[in-house]
C-alpha cells in the first residue's frame with residue numbers, strides 16, 4: 256500500500272506535522288523517538304502534534320535526524336528549546352555543520368522562501384535556526400531500546416555524506432530519509448533520485464536498505480509504503496538510480512560537457528516543463544548542481 260504520511264499509521268507509528276515535511280514519531284512501550292524535524296517554520300506544528308500523539312511534548316525521549324538538509328532538521332533547534340530533556344542525535348557531521356554561520360544562513364534563506372506558504376504554522380513564535388549540540392553522535396550499529404522496539408542505526412551515505420537510516424526490525428519499519436529517493440508528483444509516482452555526495456555510495460546504501468526487506472518505510476516526504484508496494488518501490492528505485500545517472504550524462508553530452516549549460520537545460524526541462532518535482536526550486540537547483548558536478552567529475556576521472 257501507498258498512503259499519505261499523515262496522522263496515526265499503526266500502533267507504533269504516527270506522523271507529526273504533515274505529509275509535506277513529515278516527522279515520524281515511533282513509540283515503544285518505554286520510550287519514544289521522533290525521526291526528522293523539517294523546516295523551522297513547522298516547529299510549533301510538530302510540538303502540537305507531539306502533544307496529541309504522546310500526551311505532552313515533554314514526553315519525547317529522542318529526536319534523531321536522517322541528514323543535514325534544512326527540510327529534515329530545520330525544526331530541531333526550536334524543538335530543543337521547547338523540550339530541554341529531549342536527547343538529540345545525528346551523524347557527527349550534522350553538529351559541525353549547524354555551528355557554521357554560512358550553513359545556518361543558507362538553511363534560513365531556503366525556509367524563508369516558503370514563509371508565504373507555511374508562515375502561519377509558526378503562530379508568531381521564534382523558530383530561528385541556531386547551533387544544536389548532539390547528545391548522540393550516531394554510527395552504524397548503534398541500537399536504542401524503546402521497549403519492545405529497537406532502533407538500529409545504519410550509515411547510508413550518497414544522498415549526503417551524513418545520511419543515516421533508522422530501522423526497527425520488530426515492526427519491519429525503515430526511515431531512510433532521502434537515501435532511497437523520493438516520489439515524483441505524478442499519477443505514475445516515478446522515483447526521483449538524488450545522489451549529492453556520491454553515486455557509488457548511494458547505490459551501495461540503497462542495496463543495503465533493500466537487503467533489510469522492510470515491511471514499511473516512511474519516505475522523507477509525502478508517502479509511506481508498505482508490503483508489496485514497498486518492495487516494488489525499492490526495486491524501481493534501483494533502476495531509477497541507473498537511469499538518473501544516464502540522464503545526467505546524456506544532458507552533459509548534449510552541451511559538450513558544459514556543466515553550467517547542462518544544469519540550466521535540466522532545470523528548464525525536468526523541473527519547469529514537467530512540473531512533477533515538488534521540491535522548492537532553489538533547493539532543487541543546489542542539489543542538481545551537486546549531482547551534475549559529481550557526474551562530470553567521475554567522467555573526467557575516467558578519461
Ligand SMILES: [Fe+2]
Nearest residue numbers: 322324414433
Ligand atoms: Fe535531502
